Each structure stands twice: as structure tokens, then as C-alpha cells.
Amino acid sequence: MKVLVKALLGAVALTSFALPAYAETTLTIATVNNGDMIRMQKMTDDFTKANPDIKLNWVTLEENVLRQKVTTDIATKGGQFDVLTIGTYETPIWAKKGWLVPLDKLGADYDVDDLLPPIRAGLSLDGKLYAAPFYGESSFVMYRKDLMEKAGLTMPEKPTWTFIKEAADKMTDKAAGVYGICLRGKPGWGENMAFLTATANSFGARWFDEKWEPQFNTPEWKATLDYYVPLMKADGPPGASSNGFNENLALFNAGKCGMWIDATVAAGFVTDPKQSTVADKVGFALAPDNGLGKRGNWLWAWSLAVPAGSHKTEAAEKFIAWATSKHYTDLVAEKDGWARVPPGTRTSLYKNADYDKAAPFAALTIESIESADPLHPTVKPVPYTGVQFVAIPEFQGMGETVGQDFSAALAGTMTVDDALAKAQASTTATMKKAGYIK
Incomplete structure (x- = not known):
């Protein structure tokens, strides 16, 4: 009897040892082949070390191709992607159609109120944020x-x-x-x-x-x-x-x-x-x-959003919170210098003396962003x-x-x-x- 119990306990121990300590989630991320996005992919060890249960699968495309594939996938509910790189044009239109998940779980330290008002407004519908800006531009x-x-x-x-x-x-x-x-x-x-x-x-x-x-x-x-x-x-x-x-x-x-x-x-x-x-x-x-x-x-933001068809919303929001956070900005500044950080998204960046000193274009960037007027874009x-x-x-x-x-x-x-x-x-x-x- 003792031998049988020991054998059973040994089998349980082996089975427990063989199982992974966590369930792994793979996020498929569609993004554009712009320099800041390429840099982000090189920085993701910082994210995966903190989230070992999440793997990242990148689909990096030329701008016109990205727009076509992402639009087709979300309109047909194809479910190919868990995180989309989309812009100021698509976000409120797709949110109104119910195609995007509202980003209301980005974490207590995300500081959504730090997002530049013109950029945040363009990515919101009825006061809810539906895409988080990775970088903003005029x-x-x-x-x-x-x-x-x-x-x-x-x-x-x-x-x-x-x-x-x-x-x-x-x-x-x-x-x-x-x-x-x-x-x-x-x-x-x-x-x-x-x-x-x-x-x-x-x-x-x-x-x-x-x-x-x-x-x-x-x-x-x-x-x-x-x-x-x-x-x-x-x-x-x-x-x-x-x-x-x-x-x-x-x-x-x-x-x-x-x-x-x-x-x-x-x-x-x-x-x-x-x-x-x-x-x-x-x-x-x-x-x-x-x-x-x-x-x-003009006024634009390349931003990250979660399609309503994704079954990995929690992991997707974790990634988006990381990629568009103040922490990510600090990470790029540490590795590549302040002049290389993603611009045009946060008020705090344009109050940062280190950034202002390193980026001779900072003042004109924020002036250009703030002077673009989507509500009155034309002379007539x-x-x-x-x-x-x-x-x-x-x-x-x-x-x-x-x-x-x-x-x-x-x-x-x-x-x-x-x-x-x-x-x-x-x-x-x-x-x-x-x-x-x-």
C-alpha cells in the first residue's frame, strides 16, 4: 500500500512539474513600418520580462497596406489581430460602429489626463478613449x-x-x-x-x-x-x-x-x-x-487600439498601456536619448527640460499640433x-x-x-x- 501511495504521489509531482506555471497568451500586433514603431519592437524585452505570460507576434506593414488589411479585418470581424495601429481618422468612426474596445483599464498610473487635449479628443468618442496615442504629429x-x-x-x-x-x-x-x-x-x-x-x-x-x-x-x-x-x-x-x-x-x-x-x-x-x-x-x-x-x-496620431473581436482584451490593454506610457518614454530616453522619444502625445513631455534641451524642434512641434483645428479646418x-x-x-x-x-x-x-x-x-x-x- 505504501509503495502504491508513493508511486501515486510521484506521478502527481511529475505531472505538476511538467505543467507550465502560467497560461501563455500570444498577441498579434498590426503596425506600420515607421521608425518609431520599429524602435518599439526592439524595446519589448522590457514588457515581456514584466509579463512573461504574454508573447508578441508582430505584423509590420507599409502604411497603405496596413490600412487596407486592418480595415478589411475589422469590418469583416476576421479576428486576425489583437492590437491595431490606427489613426485619428478611423478611431471615432470605428468606435461608433462598435468595432473597438474602450480603453478604460490602462492602469491607475497611466495618467490619461496627461495626454495632449487635441490628440486625446481625436481618439475619443463620447468622452471615452478608444485608442491610445503612440505618437502624435502635425x-x-x-x-x-x-x-x-x-x-x-x-x-x-x-x-x-x-x-x-x-x-x-x-x-x-x-x-x-x-x-x-x-x-x-x-x-x-x-x-x-x-x-x-x-x-x-x-x-x-x-x-x-x-x-x-x-x-x-x-x-x-x-x-x-x-x-x-x-x-x-x-x-x-x-x-x-x-x-x-x-x-x-x-x-x-x-x-x-x-x-x-x-x-x-x-x-x-x-x-x-x-x-x-x-x-x-x-x-x-x-x-x-x-x-x-x-x-x-495637419493633425494626426498613430495609436494602438483593441478590436472588439479580440478574445485577449486584458493582455492587449496591458501592452497598450506599456507602449504609450511615461515609463516607455523614459525607457527610450535612457537607451536612445531624449530627442528620439515618441513625440506629440503627453503634456508632461513638453514641460520636460531635458527633452526641450535635446529636441530643438519641440516648441514648433507643439505649436503646430495646437494650431491645427479639426473643427474649423478650412477658410470657408x-x-x-x-x-x-x-x-x-x-x-x-x-x-x-x-x-x-x-x-x-x-x-x-x-x-x-x-x-x-x-x-x-x-x-x-x-x-x-x-x-x-x-
Whole structure:
């Protein structure tokens, strides 16, 4: 009998020893291939050490591909992802449809009230946060101080589009492989249309009038493209119609661009001597205007959200709380320096003397973020909110279509007039089908 009891006890002991001490959860995270997101993936040992029961599976995609896959998955309730990287456009629309989990369990020390008010507002619905900002941005001018000086010009803190054209002409030296200006041309509602919609705002243009009638047949949109296309053909790099954020970042860091007007988040990369050959020569200015009271700057946040179809909500919120926390900011500062931390999300960062000292672009970044006005984005009144996008579900498809037309105009396969006519026709058809207009 004693032998039998010992044998049974031994078997129990062996079985207990063989079982894992915890149930493991694997989170599949869809994210964009931007520099800050790549850095986050390198930092995740800090998270997994504190949460050994959670494994991370990364799906890292180019911006346009990410948007397509994430939108398809959440709309069809595919359940492929547990954490989504989405933006200020999708968050309130998807929250209203019930596609996202409200983030109300980020922890007592998360300090949601520290999030910058414009960024937090864009990621909330009815006062509830549905996506936590990993980094926030507006847009501004980045330029080569040495080339500006060589051209005999001084960049104003508040430049006009007229000055930008003059400077681009003088800085262009194609024989030396230097182009006066690099701007987005890659088609996509969040690629070339982010830049062009924000620019059009400063030219007095708008997507729709107060009755939701498309406005691409107006002088203001014509003026926008008649500025952009000739400027890029004269002073932009070859193949500009294929260049988005990452392509222009690479060109600027290689010393190929005199000026680059794009996301404020790029400032941390163009001033990083590990990445940029011109890190010590970069200056910053506000996005240009046209004397009409609106600058061509946008408002955006790449953010992390939990789809309603995920069965791993608790683990997903733990990860999101870590990735968007003050602790994560301190972790990046410790490993890579204060100038590399994700910008544009927390008030406390812009009150931090160490950050202010390390980041010469900090003051202009926060000024650009706070001056973007999603409620009044245009010179003339509009029925929509959103600066570089229109906050309606139909915009994503319309933006893709119009982006293709405007990219074709830049590539020279279509005239500006034809691109605008096609944009007018396609948006009108969509708005009629959706019931906005008759």
C-alpha cells in the first residue's frame, strides 16, 4: 500500500512539474513600418520580462497596406489581430460602429489626463478613449540651413508658399543631386492626400461645401495643384509620384533635399546622426500659408487600439498601456536619448527640460499640433471635421481614388485639369450613392 501511495504521489509531482506555471497568451500586433514603431519592437524585452505570460507576434506593414488589411479585418470581424495601429481618422468612426474596445483599464498610473487635449479628443468618442496615442504629429518645414544660406535666403519661422517656391528654385542643383524640395507624391488618402488636403486648406480649398457638394472644380483646388505639380517637376526628385513619408525621409537624410514639408515626427530622425548625413544642418519652420489665415499643417496620431473581436482584451490593454506610457518614454530616453522619444502625445513631455534641451524642434512641434483645428479646418465653412481628412466613413475610398488621380498628374500621365475633373466626378458619384447629395 505504501509503495502504491508513493508511486501515486510521484506521478502527481511529475505531472505538476511538467505543467507550465502560467497560461501563455500570444498577441498579434498590426503596425506600420515607421521608425518609431520599429524602435518599439526592439524595446519589448522590457514588457515581456514584466509579463512573461504574454508573447508578441508582430505584423509590420507599409502604411497603405496596413490600412487596407486592418480595415478589411475589422469590418469583416476576421479576428486576425489583437492590437491595431490606427489613426485619428478611423478611431471615432470605428468606435461608433462598435468595432473597438474602450480603453478604460490602462492602469491607475497611466495618467490619461496627461495626454495632449487635441490628440486625446481625436481618439475619443463620447468622452471615452478608444485608442491610445503612440505618437502624435502635425506637419512643418524641415530644411537645410547650409543650403538656405548658400542661396542667400533666411527661412522665416512662418513662411509663405511663395517663399518656399523661391527657396526651392535657388536650392535645386540637379547636377549635384540636390533637389530644392521633397514632398509626398505616393497615392493614398494618408500619403499624398494628407499633404495635399492640408495644403489645399491653406489655399482656401475644401473637399465639400456646406451642402456636401464636392469642390474639386473650384479655382482654389486648381491653384493648389497648379502650385504643387510645377514645383515638384522643377525642383523635386525624379520619381516623386512614388515617394511617401519613408522615401522622402531617406532622401532628406541622404542630403538630397533642400526642404521637406512633412510630419513633425520626422524631426527626431533627420537630427539623428546615426541615420542622417545632415543631422547638424537641419532647421525647422511652421508649415507655409497663403495669407488666408490657414497654414498647411495637419493633425494626426498613430495609436494602438483593441478590436472588439479580440478574445485577449486584458493582455492587449496591458501592452497598450506599456507602449504609450511615461515609463516607455523614459525607457527610450535612457537607451536612445531624449530627442528620439515618441513625440506629440503627453503634456508632461513638453514641460520636460531635458527633452526641450535635446529636441530643438519641440516648441514648433507643439505649436503646430495646437494650431491645427479639426473643427474649423478650412477658410470657408464646411460640414465636416478633420484637417487632412474628412471624418466620414466614405472618405477612405474617395481619398484613395483622388490620390491616384493627383499622383498621375504629378507623374505627367494626366493633366491637372483632367485630374481635378476625375476627382470631381468620382467624389460626386460616391456622395450621391451614400445619400449625402441627390
